Amino acid sequence: MRIKKNIAVSDTGFLFNPSTGDSYSVNPIGMDIVQLMKLNKENDEIKKAIMNDYFCDDATFEKDFYDFTMVLRNYKLLDDE
Amino acid sequence: MAKKIYERPIIRPLNTGMMNKFGTRTEYLPVTHIDGVSVKSLIKQYGSPLFVFSERQMRENIRFAKRTFETRYPKVQFAWSYKTNYLNAICNVYHQEGSWAEVVSRFEYDKAINNGVPGDKIIFNGPDKTDEDLRVAIKNNSPIHIDHLDELYRLTDIATEMKVKPRVAIRVNMDTGIYPMWDRFGFNYETGQAWDAINKILASGKLDLVGLHTHIGTYMLTPSAYGVAAAKMADLALGIKNKYDTVIQYIDMGGGFASQNTLKGSFLKGSDIVPPISEYAEVICTALLNAGFKNTELPTLYLETGRALIDNAGFLLGSVIANKRLSDGRKATILDFGVNILFTSFWYDHKISPAQEFGMHTEDTVLYGPLCMNIDVIRENISLPPLNAGDQVVVHHTGAYTVTQSMQFIALRPAVVMIDLMGKPHVIKKKESLKDLEKNEEMPEFLKQFKLV
Ligand SMILES: Cc1ncc(COP(=O)(O)O)c(C=O)c1O
Numbered sequence: 001m002r003i004k005k006n007i008a009v010s011d012t013g014f015l016f017n018p019s020t021g022d023s024y025s026v027n028p029i030g031m032d033i034v035q036l037m038k039l040n041k042e043n044d045e046i047k048k049a050i051m052n053d054y055f056c057d058d059a060t061f062e063k064d065f066y067d068f069t070m071v072l073r074n075y076k077l078l079d080d081e
Numbered sequence: 082m083a084k085k086i087y088e089r090p091i092i093r094p095l096n097t098g099m100m101n102k103f104g105t106r107t108e109y110l111p112v113t114h115i116d117g118v119s120v121k122s123l124i125k126q127y128g129s130p131l132f133v134f135s136e137r138q139m140r141e142n143i144r145f146a147k148r149t150f151e152t153r154y155p156k157v158q159f160a161w162s163y164k165t166n167y168l169n170a171i172c173n174v175y176h177q178e179g180s181w182a183e184v185v186s187r188f189e190y191d192k193a194i195n196n197g198v199p200g201d202k203i204i205f206n207g208p209d210k211t212d213e214d215l216r217v218a219i220k221n222n223s224p225i226h227i228d229h230l231d232e233l234y235r236l237t238d239i240a241t242e243m244k245v246k247p248r249v250a251i252r253v254n255m256d257t258g259i260y261p262m263w264d265r266f267g268f269n270y271e272t273g274q275a276w277d278a279i280n281k282i283l284a285s286g287k288l289d290l291v292g293l294h295t296h297i298g299t300y301m302l303t304p305s306a307y308g309v310a311a312a313k314m315a316d317l318a319l320g321i322k323n324k325y326d327t328v329i330q331y332i333d334m335g336g337g338f339a340s341q342n343t344l345k346g347s348f349l350k351g352s353d354i355v356p357p358i359s360e361y362a363e364v365i366c367t368a369l370l371n372a373g374f375k376n377t378e379l380p381t382l383y384l385e386t387g388r389a390l391i392d393n394a395g396f397l398l399g400s401v402i403a404n405k406r407l408s409d410g411r412k413a414t415i416l417d418f419g420v421n422i423l424f425t426s427f428w429y430d431h432k433i434s435p436a437q438e439f440g441m442h443t444e445d446t447v448l449y450g451p452l453c454m455n456i457d458v459i460r461e462n463i464s465l466p467p468l469n470a471g472d473q474v475v476v477h478h479t480g481a482y483t484v485t486q487s488m489q490f491i492a493l494r495p496a497v498v499m500i501d502l503m504g505k506p507h508v509i510k511k512k513e514s515l516k517d518l519e520k521n522e523e524m525p526e527f528l529k530q531f532k533l534v
Binding site for chain 2: 013014015022023024025026027028029030033052053054055056060061064065067068070071072074075
């Protein structure tokens, strides 16, 4: 899963979609995930990296990650359509 | 490097045009303690969900309200509106603060008697009083507030038969400029119904007309309506003095002052628009003082304030059961309390805070209760930090009409706890059990057995 190329990602937690003018705020862990997606990491690698940085169990992260990507898709920020 | 605390990843669109002039809402600031007692420990000890009442806040409210009226008018008497919350421990806090009781049914009446309120300090309101109820109230010398002519005739007959002169008031409804006008209770002022009832009472000589009562509505955001009402009540009292040389001893202005909850559909939060109690006091007391009563004949002002004295002293604690994503992309959170115990969520957008610390990011969420029913929605849309299953929330301003209107439906009702002035919690109502529920059920012999194959 990839974030669309044209989406601007700031270090301070904002996404900007220049083709629609919409901007979004993302919490820090969400930002970490977005940055990893920007680097074209696979889901497994993303999970490994996050689990490395945060106290969290597998099941919780998988559930939340799935939900998060669904929302990204819903906002048309993903490249996989 | 130490690992960071996990929080669910969230993203939300920024809607620059939507910010209102008060800035962003701070609803999601965590509330971890109530009167110094931690939410977690309360839930651990008494279960979730849980109603919690603050004795300190209740006493502060009634003391403040009394002071506010007493500094403006010489004779004031509060009566606790039982229907607003009639858990006995709650009633007794107000009785300890000097409030009488205001009841609207026989069982509320009996509750007040059992709590130790003297009969002559129980105001008996409401459209449904049986002959038996009236006899008991007469024996106890309780002021009976007559709602309709049928009651007036019945009461007159009973008084004749008992050879006593009961103390009565009539309930008056009127146009105070408020829509909708509450005209289903009592006798109307503008159409002359009120005078008709007064004439009947004073001409018969069988009842002792001691007071006049009104209750113009509830959650009234317009204090000026009370000024209009008080002036009309004073006009009736002065008219009675003129015509019959009878001094009306009290004017009862009922309840209805708004509490700081936010009505559904209101753009502004309740806490930003609800008038302080001093505004109601000012218009009521001014109207009575300026009406033209002789100093020695000034009626006592009775007040039956309910919600404004207790709403902010009650909290509902609950826990998150699960999160899900709806088909239209909205986030939904399922809580362990539903509309069955938070009936007021049908007309209020209750303020809800997380009970643990979170980052500053929030997401828009629908809050559902646990009932397997489509109507079970606590908030259609609220901005909250990413709550996880097992996290706890605090619902604010749930002191009025929640416990008394709660339904035993699908789920059993939770325990109710009061935190005393020293910060010690006391159970004032135990959690409901299946046994409580089935106590009055009976099983006919022929239905006792069945066989399933
Ligand atoms: C006769 C009467 N008095 C007092 C009250 C208490 O009203 P509130 O809780 O709005 O102050 C009510 C409630 O509807 C009422 O009907």
